[in-house]
Amino acid sequence: MTAVADLMDYAEVLERFDPVLGLEVHVELNTDTKMFCGCANLFGGEPNTHVCPTCLGLPGSLPVVNGKAVESAIRIGLALNCEIASWCRFARKNYFYPDMPKNFQTSQYDEPIAFNGYLDVTLDDGEVVRVHIERAHMEEDTGKSLHVGGATGRIHGAEHSLLDYNRAGVPLIEIVTKPIVGTGDRAPEVARAYVTALRDLLRALDVSDVRMDQGSLRCDANVSLMPKGASEFGTRTETKNVNSLRSVERAVRYEMTRQAAVLAAGGHVTQETRHFQEADGSTSSGRTKETAEDYRYFPEPDLVPMAPSAEWIEQLRATLPEMPAVRRDRIRVEWELTAEELRDLFNSGAVELVEATVAAGAKPGEARGWWVNFLAQEANTREVELTALPITPRSVARVIELVGSGELTNKLAREVVKGVLAGEGEPDEVVEKRGLKVVSDDSALLAAVDAALAAQPDVADKIRGGKVQAAGAIVGAVMKATKGQADAKRVRELILQRVAEQ
């Protein structure tokens, strides 16, 4: 049983302490093959089927660097505004663990491929925090252990363990921040926002699946506290197992309140690894770093140094997509959105669709309206992703165009879109087939207006008597008669004109 830790009230924590964060994110690259061999880099699969002598660490096997992984590492470094090493090496990190085939991890130590960068992170209210990046380096993933029996699911106490080496040797990039200071009460939010921004960046680069639930994006959160006004950092803990964005925020907040209680009681924070418990948002003690292993790093003698040329780096820089933060900012300005509208737009997952619709000629506001509201609801009803709806941004743009030119009313436009979604063809075809064109022929409308006025002489009198709002009833009757295909505004004009003439 783990004892329930004393926690300090969050407001009090902030009165007495300043938090310091350090975030280590591991990203599995989406290369076709593993870091050092030709095995498929795929999530899952029958255990021990994506393996070969090299990723199993069989005697005599040797690594060969995956050039595509180096390319991804450099692109990530560039996107994080890092310097790219003109010369760097891999190093061996030596420690024993059953799921690590060679009992050393081929990683990078004092010569990372990318270093000294930053990432600008936008908080929910639009405030921007610059997070400085210490380094981004390449390494290989370990296999997976399944500890069977025992209460904790960890190796200690297990009856036996099963090992799957499919993941062994999958390319990883570890991205380490410099200490993040001065964020005060927003520290937990900054942590979440940083991981979110990093995820969006990596997704834009198309270098990783960035699935926290599948472990292709993993975050370790280092947290320490120092008394208000102090400049020397306190002892930190490293919380592992944080596998959702929300968990990052919760884990940081929990550690702040836990460490504050320890310090306030006159105790010392133990430098250790802690495990995040998804169920109650707490952290529990793992391995203490006092018995920390000496990894005995040394340059990997089985690999030659890498010296990416300036030309290659510039070629890769040219392949970088627009960075998510820059894009958000551009979209906010160009489309004149509030912070809230911007957030909703990005949360809806419709940004690319709206952009494409705008590119096809629609106004940003109308394009956004269609995707974020009507079409998002349709996707929701059908339980599919917005991108999976059978309608193209070009079709949406055409519908918007038809409304703009008065050929469709908003109500008719929705019918047209429904027709497109039902597979009836492009908007113009749907209009044609369903006969949904606005009745813009005044003579046809006048006939309907006259008929409606004749049918309700009392209403006609009221209008004539100055009660202009009474015209609504006549508009309704005309719309009904024209099956909604009339422009209500024009109908109202004709009614008033007719009444005045009579």
Added chain:
Amino acid sequence: MTDLTKLTAAELAGKIHAREVSSVEVTQAHLDRIAEVDSFVHAFLHVDADGALAAARAVDDAVGRGDAPASAIAGVPLALKDVLTTKGIPTTCGSRTLEGWIPPYDATVTRKLREAGVPILGKTNMDEFAMGSSTENSAFGVTRNPWDDTRIPGGSGGGSAASIAAFEAPLAIGTDTGGSIRQPGAVTGTVGVKPTYGGVSRYGLVAFSSSLDQAGPCARTVLDAALLHEVIAGHDRMDSTSIDAPVPAVVAAAREGLRGDLTGMKVGVVKEFGGDGYQPGVQRSFEAAVAQLRALGAEVVEVSCPNFTYALPAYYLIAPSECSSNLARFDAMRYGLRVSDDGAHSAEEVMSLTREEGFGAEVKRRIMLGTYALSSGYYDAYYGSAQKVRTLIRRDFDAAFEKVDVLVSPTTPTTAFKIGERVDDPMAMYLADLCTIPANLAGNAAMSVPSGLSDEDGLPVGLQIMAPALADDRLYRVGAAFEAAREPVLDRVPDLTRGGFVPAGALSPAEAAK
């Protein structure tokens, strides 16, 4: 009828390709010889008669069809050091840890040999994980030196060298991390070559020290070594440290050397190697060898390589450091020995107990040395300093090769020492590699060629020739010219089957070890 086991690889290849004799006959002759003498010599840990004969038959079939031979040595059988993986054939590295392990893949060297039509007779004995200079560190018993059954055959590749000296194989593959091809060659009167680092793929060579290990040929003549060298060398994309450059024309160089003229060659005698600590008979043999080179037309000068004196200590930091990491994989989890897996011990305990039981004393000594040298706080003083020495040694070589084409020295300070003589004195054992280590640290090419017999004990002495990286051909030219001018040393090796050298009912070293 000619004794097929006494012929050189070049002669055998010529006869096989001319259909004067079949590869099956040649291979069978060597298998018979192994059956006859190996219980005594103990050069082999595993003999693959069926596999070797099948490979021989394939060559004979191809020759019978009139196909061009797959290589210049197609059909000539070979002994392979048990540190290179062989698909379907046990690979132990001389260690209990790997007893019974059958690799699922071939080393690149193994693959090239198979593709070249070379029947593999079996796997040869060695110091455990190639750590040693006497083959006494094998977990499977010592190998006897065919020159004197009370003496070591050198190490770590004692089995490969002894198999050739005992006429059990005309060719063998060794690996050389600090002298493991050249020193056994010297003490058995055979030729051994450490190619330029990166010249022969390390894929499938079970690593002792990755930045030093290099596979190479063992043979009875320089030309045979060259023929084998050309088969196993070349760039391999499976080994990142493999050099992407043409293989030096070693066979042409050997043939050129056999003409016996070294006019225009400049030979440097390494001043630091010789004198105190060198056996007088070795010293005298070396001086005679230098005189011989001069007589062949070479210009001989003395060259100083002052940092070579630091090579041995630097080596004993770098090699153990890398080995401590390379051997970490032997943890009982995936292959090889597993002890105490009884449900009562944790995974960590099984790892620890397996390593305790699976590794011999020398391997443990080096793992501990290396673990210490890489430890935080000691890294700069030990591993870091050793790497600097390595750079200085490379510079010594560079400076020397500005003045001369090749360097020469004795291969090893003494002739073959007695079995058991140095087992309790690691420092004395380590000195056997004093002259061979610099070439490993710098990565350049080196050869040991028989220089004659020591006048005081009648045992073989080796002449070491060193050349710059990628100039392996110079070794062969000088080595072949020297060899041609000397009496063949192996003509005087005792006949193991006549004169009672193999006593009736003699215990094999493996049996004696039990």
